[in-house]
Amino acid sequence: MGGSREIAIREVVAVVLAADSPAGRVADVLDDLAAHLPPPAQQWGCSLCRTECWPCAGFDAAAQKVIGARLRLAEFVPLDLHPRLWPPPEQSQDVPQPSPPQSTLSPGTWFDEESRH
Ligand SMILES: [Zn+2]
Structure with missing residues (x-):
């Protein structure tokens, strides 16, 4: 009976990519990206950064590079995490909510950049 805490790890797969393909060029980054998924x-939270706020800095940095490589970030993020990065539009039509004075800056704002081109 040790006090070792069981750490849940997201299941991963290893793939082979052509080194000169868009994804292959940033294979290391994709590794990083996957490592920083909660x-x-x-x-x-991210168990690697031990942060309780995700997306963490490590994911953020990797994600920027993925987008910089003109890859679609969404393809590399599990579906259950999509709402965290791209919060669904607030359906406040029938739910009266006091609107915040300023438009809330969602943490995933910059992720929208990939849909610009
Ligand atoms: Zn992290």
Whole structure:
């Protein structure tokens, strides 16, 4: 009986990419990206950075490079995490909510850049 805490790890797959393909050029970055995904039942934090706020800095940096390589970030992020990066538009039509004085700057704002081109 050790006090070792079981760490949930998101299942991963290893792929072979042509080194000179768009994804192959940033293969290291994709590794980083996957490493910084929070475990399935722990969407609030990254176990690598031990941060309780995700997207963490490590993911953020990797994601920027993925987008910089003109890859679609969404293809590399599990679907259950998409709402964290791209929050669904608020359906406040029938739910009266006090609107914030300023437009809330969502953490995923810059992720929208990839849809610009
Ligand atoms: Zn991290």
